[in-house]
Ligand SMILES: [Zn+2]
């Protein structure tokens with residue numbers, strides 16, 4: 001695991017593990033970036049799945065910190081590749097509590113639904129990839145909401161509710177460094193492309209909530225963005241935020257138009273490739289999951305409108 005100090009007392013810990021996911025469209029092992037904030041009220045941000053938890057704790061010990069003293073574990077949202085290790089970590093670390101948004105907490109108190117959802121997306125071999133998924137007991141849980149403020153490593157941080165990628169997604173804003181640990185809230189980044197993908201995911205993606213969350217992030221005027229998986233972004237955050245807002249909205253328009261014209265998912269996917277690439281034949285992977293995530297969102301919206 002690579003460790004890099006990104007701010008005084010804050011380390012980015014990078015590793016990868018053996019899974020290709022539709023979520024990120026990786027064409028190799030899944031990269032993962034977690035962060036360790038040392039000092040008074042120490043924390044691990046976005047711990048990842050249980051399969052990398054031992055490695056994560058070893059990396060923190062190598063930096064010279066006593067992992068038994070870790071206070072908080074804060075995933076950006078309840079998906080296996082971010083919150084998966086929470087239950088294992090609070091069992092392993094005598095003082096640690098896991099921090100969840102009020103909407104996400106029930107999914108970690110009882111992991112049955114998360115287990116079933118993970119098996120749906122990744123198949124029955126999900127546990128081999130991600131490791132075991134343990135629940136987090138109430139007495140080891142801290143529940144937060146939008147605006148919850150707390151000290152990490154002696155500095156001021158604030159929870160920013162950023163739903164869309166999932167219904168419980170949070171960003172963690174470092175007030176002093178003006179750095180936003182944005183999870184998937186500001187899209188998915190691939191190292192060799194300068195354009196982010198929308199914050200899509202399967203099976204649940206809320207397009208309008210995502211756009212609202214992107215705008216909320218812009219209002220924080222962050223000077224640094226730290227997206228999950230890819231880690232610290234050196235680019236100007238305002239460019240990244242403008243780009244992800246634009247791509248999220250414009251892909252929505254393309255996909256909605258295709259649906260109205262009665263096109264198949266794969267025909268809509270072709271339109272998406274023509275939009276994303278100067279030369280669509282250079283498209284490096286399938287955009288089908290993206291098309292399906294938007295389509296199912298619009299179908300849910302239409303069904304809701306019919307009901308009311
Ligand atoms: Zn996710």
Ligand SMILES: [Zn+2]
Nearest residue numbers: 023081184228
């Ligand atoms: Zn992820």
